[in-house]
Amino acid sequence: MATLAPPAITQNPDIRYLGRLLGDVIRAYGGDHLYRQTEYIRSASVDRARGIQGADVTDTGLDALSLDDTLSFVRGFMLFSMLANLAEDRQGVAAEPGADVASALDRLEKEGVGRDAVLRLLEEALVVPVLTAHPTEVRRKSMIDHRNRIADLMRLRDAGRTETDDGENLEEAIFRQIALLWQTRPLRREKLFVADEIENVLTTLRDIFLPVLPALYARWERVLESRPPSFLRVGSWIGGDRDGNPFVQAPQLRFALSRACQSALGYYLEALHALGAELSLSTELAHVPQPVLDLAEASGDTAPSRRDEPYRRAISGIYARLAATYGARAGQAPPRPSALRGEAYDSPADFRRDLVTVAQGLASEGDGALATGGALGRLIRAVETFGFHLATLDMRQNSDVHQRVVAELLKVAGVEQDYAALDEDARIALLRRELASNRPLGTRFSDYSEETVSELAIVEAAAEAHRAYGPPCIAHYIISKAESVSDLLEVDILLKEAGLWRAGVDGAPPQAAIMAVPLFETIADLEAAPRIMSAYFGLPEISGVVRARGHQEVMIGYSDSNKDGGYITSTWSLYKASKALEPVFAEAGAAMQLFHGRGGAVGRAADRPSRRSRPSPRGRCRAASASPNRAR
Secondary structure (H helix, E strand, O other), X not given: OOOOOOOOOOOOHHHHHHHHHHHHHHHHHHOHHHHHHHHHHHHHHHHHHHOOOOHHHOOOOHHHXXXXXXXXXXXXXXXXXXXHHHHHHHHHHHHOOOOOHHHHHHHHHHOOOOHHHHHHHHHHOEEEEEEOOOOXXXXXXXXXXXXXXXXXXXXXXXXXXXXXXXXXXXXXXXXXXXXXXXXXXXXXXXXXXXXHHHHHHHHXXXXXXXXXXXXXXXXXXXXXXXXXXXXXXXXXXOOOEOOOOOOOOHHHHHHHHHHHHHHHHHHHHHHHHHHHHHXXXXXXXXXXXXXXXXXXXXXXXXXXXXXXXHHHHHHHHHHHHHHHHHHHHHOOOOOOOOOOOOOOOOOHHHHHHHHHHHHHHHHOOOOOOOOOOHHHHHHHHHHHHHOOOOOEEOEEEEHHHHHHHHHHHHHHOOOOOOHHHOOHXXXXXXXXXXXXXXXXXXXXXXXXXXXXXXXXXXXXXXXXXXXXXXXXXXXXXXXXXXXXXXXXXXXHXXXXXXXXXXXXXXXXXXXXXXXXXXXXXXXHHHHHHHHHHHHHHOOHHHHHHHHHHOEEEEEEEOHHHHHHHOHHHHHHHHHHHHHHHHHHHHHHOOEEEEEEEOOHHHHOHHHOOOHHHOOOOOOEEEEEEOOOOOOO
């Protein structure tokens, strides 16, 4: 009988390239003996995986390793896995034929869906990747930084470069970064604090999302031949997720929002500084519209060298106002203060308005090329996307905590002595009566448990954040273990304590500054979701709030449902729940905004669901990412 040839192993060429350089590093820094041992074990393992005859009885060489060599061997394969993941991340969907916007538009056009229809859809769409906390992450930021530098260098290699911008041989530069990885302690020895998590995610938001999203929008604008709305935003749980991390309290929430504001405004200030150097147009050579001249005059920039350069003077004034905004909102001077005095902007919309004035002035000359795209266009898009808050921060807490806190508030206020003993109908009736009044239950003259004090403090911090950074900074309050209508109303009660829920007056619907979002995660919760949401929408005050807002979010979780029913049952239950919720939302007259919480094993690369098996929300979607680590 003929022997079948072993199956071929297809491999990303970047994996082979980086693997070869890693081998060179092991030989250079671990010695030739370690390299030969590692290579022998690797090749023997590959032969066994390919089913080569006799490979299963071959000595793999593992038993011959000393303890020190074993540790080095493990470190080598750990680094190989990291570099292989980097290569796969770089490849991503780009390797899939037709996985780009232009190809998607072509396919849609063949199906009779034109660009105008796509733009109308995008007007109503919302896509929000949400970065979630990872308090058990033990990999050091230094390892991630080295990995990211390798990714940057690999991009130069993709472009056909042989040298870095500094004139260094490109392959030697990549080798050097891998050598640094080889000699860097990979694991954190110290406990990870919430502030560390916040700084880690800010690095991702600042270095990846801030520059990349405006560039993506510019690319989409060219393909669509029209400026699309800013439908792609960013969210975060880090600093607001108390259910995931009990050390998240009011100070951590304030710190997360303050640092996010500093990052966003700092990025804008740097962009304005660069624009000031770029926009050197002179009134002697270009016509300048009156609105731009007005901005220039209001700037206070009287430097003789810029007398004939109104765009630069206008940018100087905008910079001064944004620097004042930084000081007012971040509580400290910006890294590069302005030499001029300016009045702080009240909102991102006011800042954007001045930028648009400059852009319209540039558009009035020639073919308008100076106003389209470029640094100014990207800055305007960044302001639309990130505002002054950078990323919308979600609050999250377990429904059991809400029940205990509301029960204590009601008891101390003399409203209900044993809220926990009430049945669901009685709870709903009581909570609705309280929501009909703006009278708070809590008072600073009463003593409360530590838990209640903490929960009241964090909703008060959220109210402060709305005043400081605007409502988009916190828009959602996610309720873990949501099993009833009262679980949602309890959150509204807590929000009312900080003025974030206001009862309707003279027939007007109530106002909810933050949306209560149920998280349905177990199989039983997913099956109950349509019934719970139907009953919730059936309450007149809730119906008024939802109709005024236009949409309601529901979070469906993959992690607990996966543990509860297994991967296939979980995926099917999530799909059924999302479909069963559609008529409930249609009857309520509200758009359904689904938050896909792809945590746990389902969110890992080793267990990635196929595109066909993913529940597909229509229109508005947010999705949690299990780790904020930088990917290319």
